[in-house]
Amino acid sequence: MQYIYRWAWLLSVLVLLGFGFWFLNTPDTKVKGEIRIATASKSGMYYQHALAYKRLLEKEKVKVSITLTAGSKEAQKLLYEEKVDIAFIQGGTVDSNMSEKFESLASIYFEPLWIFSKKSQDDIDQASELMGKRIAIGLSGSGTEQLARRLLAINGIDESNTHLLLMDTLEAQKSLNQGEIDILFVVISPHSKIIKALLHDDNLRLMTLRRAKAYEMNFPFLTHFSVPEGSFDLRNNVPDEDIQLIATVATLLAHKNFRPELIRLFLREVKDVHEKELLFSKNIQFPSTRYLEVPINESANLYLSKGDSWLEKIFPYWVAYNINKFKLLLIPLLTLFLPLLKGIIPFYQWRIRRRIYHWYKDLIEIEGRLLSPEFNEHTQYKEELEALLLEILSQTKVPLSYAGELYDLKEHVEFVLERIKIRE
Numbered sequence: 225m226q227y228i229y230r231w232a233w234l235l236s237v238l239v240l241l242g243f244g245f246w247f248l249n250t251p252d253t254k255v256k257g258e259i260r261i262a263t264a265s266k267s268g269m270y271y272q273h274a275l276a277y278k279r280l281l282e283k284e285k286v287k288v289s290i291t292l293t294a295g296s297k298e299a300q301k302l303l304y305e306e307k308v309d310i311a312f313i314q315g316g317t318v319d320s321n322m323s324e325k326f327e328s329l330a331s332i333y334f335e336p337l338w339i340f341s342k343k344s345q346d347d348i349d350q351a352s353e354l355m356g357k358r359i360a361i362g363l364s365g366s367g368t369e370q371l372a373r374r375l376l377a378i379n380g381i382d383e384s385n386t387h388l389l390l391m392d393t394l395e396a397q398k399s400l401n402q403g404e405i406d407i408l409f410v411v412i413s414p415h416s417k418i419i420k421a422l423l424h425d426d427n428l429r430l431m432t433l434r435r436a437k438a439y440e441m442n443f444p445f446l447t448h449f450s451v452p453e454g455s456f457d458l459r460n461n462v463p464d465e466d467i468q469l470i471a472t473v474a475t476l477l478a479h480k481n482f483r484p485e486l487i488r489l490f491l492r493e494v495k496d497v498h499e500k501e502l503l504f505s506k507n508i509q510f511p512s513t514r515y516l517e518v519p520i521n522e523s524a525n526l527y528l529s530k531g532d533s534w535l536e537k538i539f540p541y542w543v544a545y546n547i548n549k550f551k552l553l554l555i556p557l558l559t560l561f562l563p564l565l566k567g568i569i570p571f572y573q574w575r576i577r578r579r580i581y582h583w584y585k586d587l588i589e590i591e592g593r594l595l596s597p598e599f600n601e602h603t604q605y606k607e608e609l610e611a612l613l614l615e616i617l618s619q620t621k622v623p624l625s626y627a628g629e630l631y632d633l634k635e636h637v638e639f640v641l642e643r644i645k646i647r648e
Contacts, residue, residue, distance in 0.1 A: 295366030314367030315472035330511035360396035
């Protein structure tokens with residue numbers, strides 16, 4: 225019986241492997257992915273991160289296109305209209321009228337709100353003291369503009385009592401140095417070249433928010449940070465005093481129709497880019513499922529919770545994806561093969577026994593002539609039977625489990641031979 229199962233399983237494995245080879249190599253299973261990403265301007269970190277994703281994803285044969293926007297507001301509009309697949313969105317700026325079409329992929333790092341003034345001005349440590357000032361609040365539709373307006377509004381500051389100016393950060397820095405504005409607001413990563421330039425500008429002072437914890441309590445999407453003196457540059461002692469800051473979180477949103485298999489691949493590259501975020505991390509491992517305003521995508525949550533599957537750790541991503549897809553077909557395939565396996569065993573038994581039983585046709589024919597009244601050619605039939613016996617022994621190969629039936633055949637031939645000898 226061991227031969228039966230050996231051949232049955234071998235056949236099944238060959239069929240499954242053949243099907244798997246076909247499955248993995250048919251055009252329909254070779255995903256030609258494309259991801260469209262909305263970022264802010266080229267001067268911001270969103271764009272730089274998108275370029276990093278692009279480099280990694282294109283190694284996996286996924287095409288990536290980057291769309292520049294004025295900020296989170298425009299990026300959400302493009303995402304809502306499905307003109308892009310993924311958008312960088314600043315925490316606290318999600319439009320509730322559009323969010324039903326969105327799913328979160330991950331939060332990727334903290335983005336502090338930086339408020340700068342000229343060193344020649346009086347020290348300011350409360351946003352309420354900004355009333356009546358000339359304040360640059362970023363470009364129209366940007367995350368900086370939206371957050372600045374909300375923080376100023378809660379302090380009773382708006383365009384009716386204060387000059388709120390829409391301009392980009394580089395223009396605002398120049399205007400601040402020239403005395404054309406009093407305050408500069410910007411929400412940006414601490415790794416940005418822009419913020420490093422602002423922090424090292426000898427004419428500017430980074431404003432501390434004495435009531436930073438209060439803002440954290442009033443706005444769930446904000447987090448309070450205490451920044452010790454010299455944290456950004458020990459050699460040049462930047463900042464030159466302890467600072468209280470608030471920060472929002474940069475998040476990645478996708479539209480709900482975005483393909484799950486691309487989500488896992490995308491997040492793997494996101495993890496490669498952001499997992500070493502140290503500044504303003506609060507011991508959180510980014511990318512993260514925390515600080516999300518929109519419900520997280522199921523595939524994204526699974527990946528961020530469990531990481532790469534064992535297949536993804538061994539094989540290139542698309543090979544692992546297709547193998548995993550093939551695994552889902554194994555159960556129905558095995559269901560189909562079980563009846564086949566059941567049929568193979570009787571077929572195998574019939575094939576083995578046929579090697580033995582087909583000799584009985586010749587034996588019965590000779591025995592029939594032996595019983596005939598005209599029988600008188602003893603020597604001829606004896607020679608035929610002896611030749612038949614030799615042929616059986618030399619040509620009939622059967623497993624040991626069928627040796628008994630082979631010996632029965634041999635005894636039957638010898639029995640007929642004995643009858644011939646008796647009649648001689």
